[in-house]
Amino acid sequence: MPQIPDALTPDAIRAALAHVDDPELHRPITELGMVDAVEVRGDGSVDVKILLTISGCPMRDTLTSTVTAAVRSVPGAGVVRVQFGTMSPEQRAKVTATMRGTTSAAPTIAFNAPGNMTRIYAVASGKGGVGKSSVTVNLAAAMAADGLTVGVLDADVHGFSVPRLLSVTGRPTRVDQMMIPPTGHGVRVISIGMFVQGNQAVAWRGPMLHRALQQFASEVFWGDLDVLLLDLPPGTGDIAISVGQLLPGAEVLVVTTPQAAAAEVAERAGAMAVQTEQRIAGVVENMSWLPMPDGSRLEVFGSGGGQRVADSLSAQLGARVPLLGQVPMDISLREGGDEGLPVVLGHPDSPAAVALREVARGLARRPRGLAGRSLGVSVA
Structure with missing residues (x-):
């Protein structure tokens, strides 16, 4: 019988698995408590049991390949057998608490926590048809790129279009009280259209609209975002009023066309930020x-x-x-x-793409204030 190194x-197997991230949660599977059992057999083969957050996890095949590769990186490892189980409700609650960085799985709006550094831009317009959604997704895609x-x-909620614009066809994965948003072109997306x-x-009317926004802000696990649009x-x-209440740190980005009638209406949308005491990032x-x-x-x-609006x-x-x-207007x-396929990705040299990318980089470079941030000092 061959000697096992x-x-x-x-322990060595678990150390190797600490470098395997869950493909949806983007955290090590050991940290999430997904590695249920590891057994090294006499012939050098290794059995690993992984607990999935849901039984029908779409990333099972991906996990099989990444876990297998990690175990084989340990000297002497032979055949690797990966088995799957499903977490109990209590285990899923622990995962949710771990992801939220709290001792409780209860949903909260993490963007409002002291020290949160996510820039939040609420893209608004006075009237429809000015290209607000196209501007939003192209800014997002440019920043992600x-x-x-x-x-x-x-x-x-009533006129959702972002999933189509970013070619997102999947639905969020639910883990206990937490939803993992699907991605499109490197952008994490949530929409009622899913x-x-x-x-x-x-x-839906007012209270339902407020509740939907509240759920998307608190029950979706966005992770450590640089920017939320x-x-x-x-x-x-x-919705404009609810944004001011639920995400008071959001800055308003007003989209308009050159037309005088559109500009007049856009001014009202920007004036809403004055009433909700939110900063206006620009036009x-x-x-x-x-x-x-x-x-x-x-x-x-x-x-x-x-x-004129500015x-x-x-x-x-x-x-x-x-x-x-x-x-500029651009058929692409x-x-x-x-x-x-956002134009900033599909036709990056087109006039519209160049202009949108400049706006995106300008917003991304804007300095953050110190409001809500811990300065690491104490009173003597």
């Missing part, structure tokens, strides 16, 4: 012009709307609200939305 021990960890919360059949309409419904209704002017073959610009919707909001706030960028932007 001294290095091939259950630059290496940031980004999430998009589709708060437009919970309805087909193109079913959502006919909220795609708000147009106007100044229930993005979409559909600014149509580039012509001869290099000239055709201003289809007029000009000056974005700057100037008006600056006067109301008594502080400068910048015009962050002007995004529309095509990317239909295909679920």
Whole structure:
């Protein structure tokens, strides 16, 4: 009988498995309590039992391959057999508490915790049809492509479109009271569209809309995000008010077109931030012009709307609200939305993509204030 190397021990196997992350939770499986048993047999083969959070886990095959590779990295390991079980409700509750970083699995809005450094931008518009959702997903995709960890919360419950725009077809994975959002192009996404059949309409009023936003903010495990973007419904209704209540640290990003009528309505959307005492990050002017073959610009919707909104909001706030960028009309932007491939990824050199990427990088570089952060000092 071959001699088993001294290095091939259950402890060595567990140490190797500490480098295996759960593909959905993005944390080591040993830290999550998923490694239930490890047995080294006399012939050098290894049996590992992994507990899944749910019985129908879609990542079972991925876990099998990563666990097998980790065990085989231990000197002397032979055949690896991976078996799966399912966590008990108590074990799932512990996973939820571990992920939330608390002693309780009860959902809370982590973005409001002292010291949280996630930048939150609520993308708003006065009226529909100005390209607010397209701007949101392209900013998110551009930031993710630059290496940031980004999430998009589709708060437009009645007119949800983010899943299509980011080509997200999956549903969240539920672990106890926690939902793991699916990803599209490196962006974590949650939307009411993931919970309805087909193109079913959502006919909800104020309290239900508030509760949906509250659940998406507290029961979704977003992880350690650099940036969270909220795609708000147009106007100044229930969701805009709820954002101010539930995520008071969110900054408002106003999207408008150059048209005077659209700009007037956009000013009202920005003025809502004044009432909810939220900061306005700036204004993005979409559909600014149509580039012509001869290099000239055709201003289809007029000009000056974005700057007008920025100037008006600056006067109301008594502080400068910048015009962050002007995004030209671009057929590749529309095509990317239909295909679920943001233009910043599909046509990165197009005029619209260049403008959107500049806005995204400007927002990502903005310094964070010290409000709510521990300075590590104490009174002597």
